[in-house]
Amino acid sequence: MDIRLGNGFDVHAFGAGDHVILCGVKIPHDHGLVGHSDADVGLHTVTDAIYGALAQGDIGQHFPPSDPQWKGMSSDVFLRHAVELTAEMGFSISNVDCTLICEFPKIGPHSDAMRAGMAAIMGLDVARVSVKATTSEKLGFTGRGEGIACIATAALVKP
Numbered sequence: 001m002d003i004r005l006g007n008g009f010d011v012h013a014f015g016a017g018d019h020v021i022l023c024g025v026k027i028p029h030d031h032g033l034v035g036h037s038d039a040d041v042g043l044h045t046v047t048d049a050i051y052g053a054l055a056q057g058d059i060g061q062h063f064p065p066s067d068p069q070w071k072g073m074s075s076d077v078f079l080r081h082a083v084e085l086t087a088e089m090g091f092s093i094s095n096v097d098c099t100l101i102c103e104f105p106k107i108g109p110h111s112d113a114m115r116a117g118m119a120a121i122m123g124l125d126v127a128r129v130s131v132k133a134t135t136s137e138k139l140g141f142t143g144r145g146e147g148i149a150c151i152a153t154a155a156l157v158k159p
């Protein structure tokens, strides 16, 4: 069996707005997130973890921030592409784990919806999709509430 692991890391800054979209879930908030797309830092990170496992570059190479066609794009489009590429290369996604790093919003009340939505996109049982969260104890840019960071790991298998 061929087993591949990939990691992802992404950051988006807070800006004006009244909600954020994280791992596909819209959460009311006193700021939005700034990005070329919908700035879903969670989906971007999981997408990059899958690209990493496949050694197929990163999200910006597949969907350049300079390309106007991705302006405001819903980030499930990016994850769906990584899932298609996984199948084309003969792999299956075994499991995904991601950690959102922010003081606010609180992720816990939304984590099951995030897991269910990402599992549906990836065609996985929800038990194979993990969403965790941590503060950075008020330290650094996430601690000051300047933005949200996310890290993710994806495991892919080819029988």
Ligand SMILES: Nc1ccn([C@@H]2O[C@H](COP(=O)(O)O)[C@@H](O)[C@H]2O)c(=O)n1
Binding pocket: 101, 102, 103, 104, 105, 106, 107, 108, 109, 133, 134, 135, 136, 137
């Ligand atoms: N944005 C966040 C941050 C944290 N949580 C939950 O709180 C727990 C404690 O966080 P610490 O940073 O103090 O370790 C954490 O384990 C998460 O369950 C959250 O839901 N949303």
Ligand SMILES: C[C@@]1(CO)OP(=O)(O)OP(=O)(O)OC[C@H]1O
Binding pocket: 010, 034, 035, 036, 037, 038, 039, 040, 044, 059, 060, 061, 062, 063, 064, 065, 066, 067, 070, 078
């Ligand atoms: C998602 C893309 C799409 O153009 O843009 P952003 O929403 O700015 O997100 P980022 O993670 O900064 O860069 C990756 C880009 O592919």
